[in-house]
Amino acid sequence: MARTFDTALTRLLGIRYPIVQGGMQWVxxxxxxxxxxxxxxLGVLTALTQPDPDALTxxxxxxxxxxxxxxxxxxxxxxxxxxxxxxxxxDAAIASNVRVLETAGMVPAEFFAKxxxxxxxxxxxxxxxxxxxxxxxKGADVISIDGFEAAGHPGEDDVPGLVLIPAAVRQLKIxxxxxxxxxxxxxxxxxxxxxxxGINMGTRFCATQEAPIHPDIKQALVNATEVDxxxxxxxxxxxxxxxxxxxxxxxxxxxxxxxxxxxxxAHLVAGARGRAALETGDVNAGLxxxxxxxxxxxxxPTCAELLERIADDCAHRLEAAMAAIGVVGATAPALAxxx
Amino acid sequence: MARTFDTALTRLLGIRYPIVQGGMQWVxxxxxxxxxxxxxxLGVLTALTQPDPDALTxxxxxxxxxxxxxxxxxxxxxxxxxxxxxxxxxDAAIASNVRVLETAGMVPAEFFAKxxxxxxxxxxxxxxxxxxxxxxxKGADVISIDGFEAAGHPGEDDVPGLVLIPAAVRQLKIxxxxxxxxxxxxxxxxxxxxxxxGINMGTRFCATQEAPIHPDIKQALVNATEVDxxxxxxxxxxxxxxxxxxxxxxxxxxxxxxxxxxxxxAHLVAGARGRAALETGDVNAGLxxxxxxxxxxxxxPTCAELLERIADDCAHRLEAAMAAIGVVGATAPALAxxx
Numbered sequence: 001m002a003r004t005f006d007t008a009l010t011r012l013l014g015i016r017y018p019i020v021q022g023g024m025q026w027v028x029x030x031x032x033x034x035x036x037x038x039x040x041x042l043g044v045l046t047a048l049t050q051p052d053p054d055a056l057t058x059x060x061x062x063x064x065x066x067x068x069x070x071x072x073x074x075x076x077x078x079x080x081x082x083x084x085x086x087x088x089x090x091d092a093a094i095a096s097n098v099r100v101l102e103t104a105g106m107v108p109a110e111f112f113a114k115x116x117x118x119x120x121x122x123x124x125x126x127x128x129x130x131x132x133x134x135x136x137x138k139g140a141d142v143i144s145i146d147g148f149e150a151a152g153h154p155g156e157d158d159v160p161g162l163v164l165i166p167a168a169v170r171q172l173k174i175x176x177x178x179x180x181x182x183x184x185x186x187x188x189x190x191x192x193x194x195x196x197x198g199i200n201m202g203t204r205f206c207a208t209q210e211a212p213i214h215p216d217i218k219q220a221l222v223n224a225t226e227v228d229x230x231x232x233x234x235x236x237x238x239x240x241x242x243x244x245x246x247x248x249x250x251x252x253x254x255x256x257x258x259x260x261x262x263x264x265x266a267h268l269v270a271g272a273r274g275r276a277a278l279e280t281g282d283v284n285a286g287l288x289x290x291x292x293x294x295x296x297x298x299x300x301p302t303c304a305e306l307l308e309r310i311a312d313d314c315a316h317r318l319e320a321a322m323a324a325i326g327v328v329g330a331t332a333p334a335l336a337x338x339x
Numbered sequence: 340m341a342r343t344f345d346t347a348l349t350r351l352l353g354i355r356y357p358i359v360q361g362g363m364q365w366v367x368x369x370x371x372x373x374x375x376x377x378x379x380x381l382g383v384l385t386a387l388t389q390p391d392p393d394a395l396t397x398x399x400x401x402x403x404x405x406x407x408x409x410x411x412x413x414x415x416x417x418x419x420x421x422x423x424x425x426x427x428x429x430d431a432a433i434a435s436n437v438r439v440l441e442t443a444g445m446v447p448a449e450f451f452a453k454x455x456x457x458x459x460x461x462x463x464x465x466x467x468x469x470x471x472x473x474x475x476x477k478g479a480d481v482i483s484i485d486g487f488e489a490a491g492h493p494g495e496d497d498v499p500g501l502v503l504i505p506a507a508v509r510q511l512k513i514x515x516x517x518x519x520x521x522x523x524x525x526x527x528x529x530x531x532x533x534x535x536x537g538i539n540m541g542t543r544f545c546a547t548q549e550a551p552i553h554p555d556i557k558q559a560l561v562n563a564t565e566v567d568x569x570x571x572x573x574x575x576x577x578x579x580x581x582x583x584x585x586x587x588x589x590x591x592x593x594x595x596x597x598x599x600x601x602x603x604x605a606h607l608v609a610g611a612r613g614r615a616a617l618e619t620g621d622v623n624a625g626l627x628x629x630x631x632x633x634x635x636x637x638x639x640p641t642c643a644e645l646l647e648r649i650a651d652d653c654a655h656r657l658e659a660a661m662a663a664i665g666v667v668g669a670t671a672p673a674l675a676x677x678x
Contacts, residue, residue: 002666002667003664003665003666003667004664004665004666004667005663005664005665006663006664006665007663016667018663128566129565147499147501148487148497148499149499149501149502157565157566158487158570159565159566159631159634160486160487160488160499160500160501160520160631161499161501162486162488162499162500162501162520162521162526162529163488163520163565163631163632163634163635164565166523166525166526166635167564167565167634167635170635181499181501181502182501184505186505186532186533186534187501187505187533189529189532189533189660190501190528190529190530190532190533191529192532192659192660192663193525193528193529193531193532193656193657193660194525194526194528194529194656195525195656225506226468226496226498226502226503226506227467227496227498231497258597292498292499292502293502295498295502295505295506296502296505296506296509311664314664315661315664317532317533317534318532318657318660318661318664319661320531321528321531321532321657322654322657322658322661324344324345324346324357324531325342325343325344325345325650325653325654325657326342326343326344326345327341327342327343328341328342328343328355
């Protein structure tokens with residue numbers, strides 16, 4: 001059945017399914033973003049995956065050739081010694097007339113203002129309600145709230161989506177989408193029930209046909225269970241959730257040594273970038289970002305198959321849940337009448 | 340509207356709402372258990388809150404005077420140097436004809452067999468799918484799967500309900516209920532959408548009129564937000580989630596000292612039992628078990644008010660989520676027809 005959704009997110013972005021593909025370093029390229037957008041979600045190009053702003057301009061043009069549906073650009077601003085030219089990347093997205101900006105990290109108010117003035121819809125990704133409120137004040141249009149389950153940077157508060165999503169929904173005026181640990185129809189149904197206007201998926205999209213990742217890494221995501229991710233860099237207060245492998249085990253071991261220093265860990269990090277693993281298929285070649293949704297990933301479908309399945313499962317889950325609720329006196333569980 | 344639910348849990352237990360009050364040391368007494376059962380959930384007496392098996396027999400009799408609805412007894416078996424007479428507590432529950440046993444911790448197969456032979460329904464609480472599968476093999480009738488959000492003992496795997504519930508549901512044959520971080524209609528709706536047959540609530544029931552706890556502690560639960568719980572005893576591999584207070588901060592500080600010993604922590608624990616806080620209302624008198632649901636606790640209703648509100652909110656959340664789903668070609672979101 002060809003389903004369609006009507007939520008604050010789908011209306012704002014003009015998409016069919018309330019599903020955003022979150023920005024992912026080395027993965028958020030035109031192949032994946034266009035496939036997600038063609039499938040009815042919002043595909044997102046990751047700005048910093050491109051070596052410079054001109055390359056981002058070219059990647060946006062390449063994505064446009066692959067889809068006529070809306071897609072976005074992700075700009076993640078993390079603390080770093082030699083920051084990339086963030087504003088030039090933003091300018092490239094604006095000049096290319098990209099309509100949706102996904103922001104994450106410490107984004108200055110001027111960046112929000114510039115994107116708003118250019119008519120962009122801003123989805124801001126963050127891990128705490130206080131950060132979400134701050135982004136709302138700065139002009140964000142949607143908050144993508146990242147729970148403890150999330151890959152990449154789940155923050156330091158350790159609040160999962162079951163609590164974090166409703167906590168954000170009730171304090172924010174703008175729509176909220178759930179992020180971290182999502183990738184199934186059950187998850188989308190739960191997010192909607194918790195008051196979200198949709199979900200953001202990252203890891204689940206890595207295990208699709210179109211993700212520009214070595215097949216052996218996709219298979220590693222299929223094989224992993226809910227206990228196969230690790231939190232690292234907690235000692236740096238820059239926690240990341242990654243797949244359990246030799247590199248992440250080594251990082252954890254060094255972090256647990258009482259005499260380890262910041263330099264020890266930083267050195268290890270520099271040598272453990274995930275790009276090599278994604279490209280060579282050697283699961284131990286580097287750190288691999290992965291959310292706890294790996295528990296529920298069993299196959300490597302196309303993005304279109306995945307989104308249709310999620311939409312169908314979501315509808316069936318909600319129907320089954322509703323069917324369990326009746327009214328006292330009725331002979332069988334009965335639904336409330338609706339206009 | 341007087342709602343009723345029809346799930347595997349409500350059918351098995353003969354209750355109106357798919358909501359179990361989890362066993363809680365010092366809190367699971369006849370006042371609370373009878374109030375929950377009278378309100379349409381399953382109230383549970385905590386065996387070890389009673390000084391000996393005879394006292395449990397008396398408490399069961401007291402609870403029977405306060406409700407004619409089904410209630411259960413919780414038996415939690417944690418590793419300890421001088422174990423209480425667990426089997427005698429179980430025998431007391433059986434002799435008193437209690438129909439529901441909530442188990443947690445390391446429960447021997449003989450205990451399951453004994454309870455089954457006595458005709459009891461066994462709800463086993465655990466924190467990992469592998470433990471749930473083991474309990475299913477031993478004869479458990481329902482698994483109450485405890486996510487990372489949970490108070491008390493959330494385990495060492497750190498998997499929240501959004502992932503853990505569907506992971507458990509798809510591997511188990513018996514019904515699963517969600518536990519940890521539940522206490523609202525949104526949470527019940529999400530649990531049902533994730534495939535659970537209901538929820539287990541602990542902390543939320545502490546903030547009710549009938550909970551036998553000092554009012555100042557109930558107010559502390561109302562005041563707390565999603566960042567006001569702490570994980571302690573991680574170094575002992577016996578993690579507990581408690582309210583942030585002077586005692587838990589001190590435990591964390593000692594655990595983080597590289598030279599702290601097991602004895603240091605054990606000594607501190609012995610002096611920091613939570614009963615004093617619950618009884619005196621001094622929030623810093625001891626450790627107070629609390630799940631992350633404190634984020635969403637705003638008031639101190641009666642159990643009847645709480646369960647009716649949760650049932651109503653759950654229905655409204657599911658209706659709103661369903662209303663967002665339509666079929667391509669329909670002029671407005673339309674529900675699938677149902678017999």
